[in-house]
Amino acid sequence: MSLITIQNLKVHYPIRSGFWNRVTDEVPAVDGISFAIEAGETYGLVGESGSGKTTTGKSVVGLEKVTSGSILYQGQDITQKANRRRLNYNRDVQMIFQDSLSSLNPRKRIEDIIAEPLRNFEHLSKEDEKLRVLQLLDIVGLDADALYKYPHQFSGGQRQRIGVARAVATNPKLIVADEPVSALDLSVQAQVLNFMKKIQREFGISYLFISHDLGVVRHMCQNIAIMNRGRLVEIGTRDDIYNHPLHIYTKRLLAAIPETNVAQRAAHRASRLAVERIYQEQRAKYYDDDGKAYPLVAVSPTHSVALPAALAHQLAQEEVQREAQA
Amino acid sequence: MAENFNQHSDVSAADLARLSQEAKSEATPSTARIIWDEFKADKPAMVALVIIVGFILFVMIASLFINTPQMMQTDIMNYFDKPGTDGLLLGADSGGRSVAQQLIVGSRNSIGIALGLTAISSTFGICWGLIPGYYSGYIDWGMQRVYDFMMMLPMTMMIIVLVTIIPHYNAITLTLIFSIFYWEGTSRLIRSRTLAESQKDYVAASKTSGTSNLKIIFREIMPNISSLIIVDTTLSFAENIGVETGLSYLGFGLPPQTPSLGTMIANANDPNNITQYWWTWLPAALEIIILCLSISYIGQVIRRAADASQRQGAAD
Numbered sequence: 001m002s003l004i005t006i007q008n009l010k011v012h013y014p015i016r017s018g019f020w021n022r023v024t025d026e027v028p029a030v031d032g033i034s035f036a037i038e039a040g041e042t043y044g045l046v047g048e049s050g051s052g053k054t055t056t057g058k059s060v061v062g063l064e065k066v067t068s069g070s071i072l073y074q075g076q077d078i079t080q081k082a083n084r085r086r087l088n089y090n091r092d093v094q095m096i097f098q099d100s101l102s103s104l105n106p107r108k109r110i111e112d113i114i115a116e117p118l119r120n121f122e123h124l125s126k127e128d129e130k131l132r133v134l135q136l137l138d139i140v141g142l143d144a145d146a147l148y149k150y151p152h153q154f155s156g157g158q159r160q161r162i163g164v165a166r167a168v169a170t171n172p173k174l175i176v177a178d179e180p181v182s183a184l185d186l187s188v189q190a191q192v193l194n195f196m197k198k199i200q201r202e203f204g205i206s207y208l209f210i211s212h213d214l215g216v217v218r219h220m221c222q223n224i225a226i227m228n229r230g231r232l233v234e235i236g237t238r239d240d241i242y243n244h245p246l247h248i249y250t251k252r253l254l255a256a257i258p259e260t261n262v263a264q265r266a267a268h269r270a271s272r273l274a275v276e277r278i279y280q281e282q283r284a285k286y287y288d289d290d291g292k293a294y295p296l297v298a299v300s301p302t303h304s305v306a307l308p309a310a311l312a313h314q315l316a317q318e319e320v321q322r323e324a325q326a
Numbered sequence: 327m328a329e330n331f332n333q334h335s336d337v338s339a340a341d342l343a344r345l346s347q348e349a350k351s352e353a354t355p356s357t358a359r360i361i362w363d364e365f366k367a368d369k370p371a372m373v374a375l376v377i378i379v380g381f382i383l384f385v386m387i388a389s390l391f392i393n394t395p396q397m398m399q400t401d402i403m404n405y406f407d408k409p410g411t412d413g414l415l416l417g418a419d420s421g422g423r424s425v426a427q428q429l430i431v432g433s434r435n436s437i438g439i440a441l442g443l444t445a446i447s448s449t450f451g452i453c454w455g456l457i458p459g460y461y462s463g464y465i466d467w468g469m470q471r472v473y474d475f476m477m478m479l480p481m482t483m484m485i486i487v488l489v490t491i492i493p494h495y496n497a498i499t500l501t502l503i504f505s506i507f508y509w510e511g512t513s514r515l516i517r518s519r520t521l522a523e524s525q526k527d528y529v530a531a532s533k534t535s536g537t538s539n540l541k542i543i544f545r546e547i548m549p550n551i552s553s554l555i556i557v558d559t560t561l562s563f564a565e566n567i568g569v570e571t572g573l574s575y576l577g578f579g580l581p582p583q584t585p586s587l588g589t590m591i592a593n594a595n596d597p598n599n600i601t602q603y604w605w606t607w608l609p610a611a612l613e614i615i616i617l618c619l620s621i622s623y624i625g626q627v628i629r630r631a632a633d634a635s636q637r638q639g640a641a642d
Binding site: 058061062063088090091093094095097098099102103104105106107108109116117120121127130131132134135136138139144145146147148149150153163166171 | 331335336337338341342345346348349350351352353354526527528530531532533534535536537546549550552
């Protein structure tokens, strides 16, 4: 059974206007998405800015009010606050935030920041609590002298590791990582990502890894979902997504990964332009009349794509033939 | 659970004392320490602090040795005594009463009212700002309508009416009457900052850490707007000295037989006093100017201490 199952999740924000400030329209930030996260895996959620990735992540930790749909954890729908409280849900599901500075209270010392979930969920004695905080700092590679300092005294990478330590503190089963490294430079990104992988190996944590950086996602995730305008356009394993993309949006995202091979520059540019031309010419084929993605259709046990059934199978056939030739 | 962490970290219970000792030596100084360093770096503010603390202590202690009813008795022999004559340090007023003694008792009354008023109205205003700012929605809507209603009432007129219809009022009832009206500015100011603050990620992080709403409001958000609260409180303390003084000056503050800074400044209502008997009103006026200036200097230092980028004190 999956660790957590998201079923037809919708988060719509109301738009108010007019003299009476009535609800006149809605922004469908997340518009009916379903996927499941297995225990111990890293699930990637990818998409452009404003595609609803973060809203999905916040719904999973219970920070966002869900319009409809359900998120099942241990057979309970945790979109209801009462269920979250009864299960002590946030002890098992924690979050790592994108902006490491604003996610740490600037007026609290590191000890109090990391101990906050411990104080609420596990009532340890003072010594045990301090010992646990010191162990957590050790696990994320910070010295004990960080204990009584304030967040602004640390570098971005160190702060993000403090955020990781806080998320790991209660030994959760799932951590929602909302673009955890997008604000860091490349060397520090690798450092933080390796820490996250190390912690996953040691504690058997699952991640819901939200990112727009496909390189990072390839490094981290076994299963990936591509999100576009509040809907999922493609779900698959790492191999499905990177080597056999079917939806034009996935192809565009992949084409946007920068290539550093100078000798191949012209070829790479040509392939990018080809993808873009297909997108411009055949947009109507890939999206419905409202410009939204179609419902998902399975083309293999692991791989689903949001296209009309006939087109999906046709594209999958072409992909198989292309691979056979190559 | 705990074994899980013990496995993956070299830190064990044996290291606890040594490591927390190490951490203590590297610890950032406490807030009180930072404020004190900031005072040491700013000489005028230090002088202001000494003036305020010294003056308040002097006034509170000295007024214990003054028999107020006896002091307020009219003594025709001392009618408008010049400063220094008949053993009166600052002279006497039209009733022959010692200006110096009235100044001491009057300062205690005025500062006491200002302190009480600041404590009550700021506490209430801060709560009335934090709670709607954090919850927003219906709670915010309801509390803001109460605020709007209070804003609509003409403040000075209401106070004057209340003072006239309450038969036996003294410093305490006067403080309570003022407190009904003076929380409004604070509450709106705090609400606007709380609205911005409660959208920040550390509030979301506290929610996912299982912290209760009330704890988030008063232990997470309030410390983060403390610089605003401190500046607003110090400035409203200076302003509140003026509130009591102003109403007493108009004759609606403390009863006439109770000396206060306001009733002393009211001596300046008489043109004769302004030109010839300046010692009846000038000391009180100077005292208010010095007090308010000193308070704003102190407020500035505390504000700088709260904001690391503005600090002038010893670097940490």
